Amino acid sequence: MKHFISTLDWSREELQAFLDHARAxxxxxxxxxxxxxxxxLVFFNPSLRTRTSFEIGTKQLGGHAVVLEPGKGAWPIEFxxxxxxxxxxxxxxxxVARVLSRYCDIIAVRAFPKFEDWTEDRRDKVIRSFAQYATVPVINMETITHPCQELAHMLTLQEKLGQTDGKKFLLxxxxxxxPLNTAVANSALIIAAKFGMDVTLLCPTPEYELDRRYMDAARESCAQNGRSLTVSHDIAEAYAGADVVYAKSWGAIPYFGNWDAEREIRKNYAHFIVNSEKMALTNQALFSxxxxxxxxxxxxxEVLDSAQSIAIDEAENRLHVQKAIMAGLLS
Amino acid sequence: MKHFISTLDWSREELQAFLDHARAxxxxxxxxxxxxxxxxLVFFNPSLRTRTSFEIGTKQLGGHAVVLEPGKGAWPIEFxxxxxxxxxxxxxxxxVARVLSRYCDIIAVRAFPKFEDWTEDRRDKVIRSFAQYATVPVINMETITHPCQELAHMLTLQEKLGQTDGKKFLLxxxxxxxPLNTAVANSALIIAAKFGMDVTLLCPTPEYELDRRYMDAARESCAQNGRSLTVSHDIAEAYAGADVVYAKSWGAIPYFGNWDAEREIRKNYAHFIVNSEKMALTNQALFSxxxxxxxxxxxxxEVLDSAQSIAIDEAENRLHVQKAIMAGLLS
Amino acid sequence: MKHFISTLDWSREELQAFLDHARAxxxxxxxxxxxxxxxxLVFFNPSLRTRTSFEIGTKQLGGHAVVLEPGKGAWPIEFxxxxxxxxxxxxxxxxVARVLSRYCDIIAVRAFPKFEDWTEDRRDKVIRSFAQYATVPVINMETITHPCQELAHMLTLQEKLGQTDGKKFLLxxxxxxxPLNTAVANSALIIAAKFGMDVTLLCPTPEYELDRRYMDAARESCAQNGRSLTVSHDIAEAYAGADVVYAKSWGAIPYFGNWDAEREIRKNYAHFIVNSEKMALTNQALFSxxxxxxxxxxxxxEVLDSAQSIAIDEAENRLHVQKAIMAGLLS
Known part of the structure; x- marks a missing residue:
């Protein structure tokens, strides 16, 4: 039995098998x-796409999904x-994990960080606890990474670009x-690196760099693939020649629990918005x-509604990859 | 592809086809x-009957319904x-509309007005926006009209009365x-008029008349059918000889956003309650x-529990008409 | 048609038939x-196990369960x-009961007492009202008793002990x-007595004795079975030789609506915690x-994770007994 908590636990080949099954x-x-x-489906935080796609996907495969919201419809939980x-x-x-394992064949969990203490948040305690005590596979529906989103993104890139190796990926x-969760940013970094792209992380200042665990993993993947991981604070330079532009906002890790101070910094960087001028610097990049x-x-x-935007396709692909993941974990 | 947002968009014959299918x-x-x-099923407001009947109805036809509550379990939405x-x-x-269209075959929306500015509310922006951006049919589960309720009401009247033409309908x-939504009142008016009844709107003062869009549509239908639309502020006169009494409360449109003032007026009209004395003035009217x-x-x-009351039958018929609407929109 | 509101309404033989079906x-x-x-599934209070097991159990039998939360997603209700x-x-x-009876074949209700006035709470008004007006069977998902939990407990004891007659049961x-609901305590008392056990109720003071309705029923069952019902305030004496230890907290009935005073009493009894020292006094008792x-x-x-603990098995058995109850009520 294997959980699907982080793509760091899975090889590129294993992940490609999920993607191939998703396409089928x-x-x-x-x-x-x-x-x-x-x-x-255990939700500690709101959801539209995740809930809908998991619920419908399970039904399309002949199963049934139950939505649980601890602290709202269900009891609050100690970890x-x-x-x-x-x-x-x-x-x-x-x-909770032991009982749900008696009723269910898979437990999927969404549990955002608390944004008060990154040292604590980076332990990913909620989903790790579920995985420790469950006797069925556990799937990450977004905690401090978002691996289902990673596969949806990669499936969409493969549909549009064919091979991703050697493409220039800008996060x-x-x-x-x-201040938002770093999960999708962490995930974008590691999946782009794992699938052979040259990766650039563009952020306003060094304080917005991501956690070393994900930076190091991405750097290592890039090295293995003969590619590079670059951190840039120069917008024009970073966009130049990009094949993929992936946008995300997140809170700066050094300011966890001190968000008033971070806001003073962040508000100077509204010009990081993705717009047509920036997209014009790219190699006709896909946007997501x-x-x-x-x-x-x-x-x-203008960018989001453009032909280059693959955000809606990527959202649709959540459905397909999640079905492949569920089926794969039980096969 | 056609949406089911208002019965004003559908002919009597088309609506009768839904009713005939519902009966089957x-x-x-x-x-x-x-x-x-x-x-x-996207709910911006509470629901018991609508949610239960749509969810079970979908299941009885072999499909699956997902309940989404933006601002509660799902993200708040900009329009x-x-x-x-x-x-x-x-x-x-x-x-939201584009993504749900990728996962789902129908999007049903409940979005009550905000009751602050009727000029804004009457645009029916929420469901009109869903319809604009969705690539699948959109169904109105009550916004500023309640067309599913209209068909449930009409199915029940046809079951009890046979033909409705020429019957005297009192709203x-x-x-x-x-202060409540005018949706069901608007809907009662236009469906009764469309199906050939003589329609009386009884309300305390002219300020409680409904929006011109619905008054005019009802008046036009009545004219086409050789019937009349009457506004009355006289209880005894309005009830006299009625075949159907449909009760509903609503807030007066001129007071949108100024409800404290409206309350001072409204509180003088508690005697508009439907009771046996009033029902005795009718032609043994059905009550709903x-x-x-x-x-x-x-x-x-006493009236609600009487043999003349068809409120429970009408509630049941929500199930049947909604199944017919869903099947019809996808056929 | 018969409701499943309290096991007091059902004979031991009828309940055993549910248990036998549950095992199958x-x-x-x-x-x-x-x-x-x-x-x-109408929930006035939170739920994890009950909701999940009813929803999945219904699905496993080919049906569909709808979750309704009056006052949250659904309208607040008058009784x-x-x-x-x-x-x-x-x-x-x-x-509500009449309409749900048109849509559904079973109505299950969770409605905890209000904890303000036991005279009022012991009327069990919410579920009794549903039963009065529904035209389909009503199931108790915990009100002032918890009969589904009773059967889950009894199924687990029969799996572990075979016959329960003559065993020593400690509540x-x-x-x-x-201060918590007395429902599970009431239920433990009456089901243990009904199934032939010698029953001891251990509580800090006479004020924590349970309602006379359940004490009397248990005493009567014990008498019929040639067993005894004992109330004890002596921990060592009560644990001595027990075959089953069932733990539960509840608020003292004389203090309903006056919980600040009760807290002053209750806080002196933290040592009633179930631990290995106490379990060592028993006849290698099962714990639940x-x-x-x-x-x-x-x-x-230590006790909860021990081999003697049957709490997780009992939770699983909720699924099986509830399926048997639903099938039984409709057969």
Missing amino acids: LKAQPIQPLLKDKAVA EVGAKMDADPEEHVIE TWTYHPK HCLPVRREVKVTG | LKAQPIQPLLKDKAVA EVGAKMDADPEEHVIE TWTYHPK HCLPVRREVKVTG | LKAQPIQPLLKDKAVA EVGAKMDADPEEHVIE TWTYHPK HCLPVRREVKVTG
């Missing part, structure tokens, strides 16, 4: 691969092992009024963003 | 008309085209402690209300 | 016993007959920071708790 499922969506199976549980949580993840930070996206803040409507 | 589905509820299809999205909403209806305003209904405020329990 | 369904989970049927409904609730249980109160459970407050992790 896209062509033929109704297949009884999860017949009479049950999937628990510290050995805790004396006299505060808010009514039950421990140990029981650009964008402004957003709130994982959604939800704020128009005219992270990207102009 | 009521007799034989399990049919694979939505086999392997997915329906998104202004071209907005610089630096406030609350995390994504634009453009993306009576009732008291309610809060769309539910939810406040007992002893809008109608006495 | 555990061996062969996929059976078309609810084919094309719909089940409404007083004859009330003038000018407060919060938008509709009466009369309409022990435990500390919890908040209905979940959710607070570790290190109600029970130590």
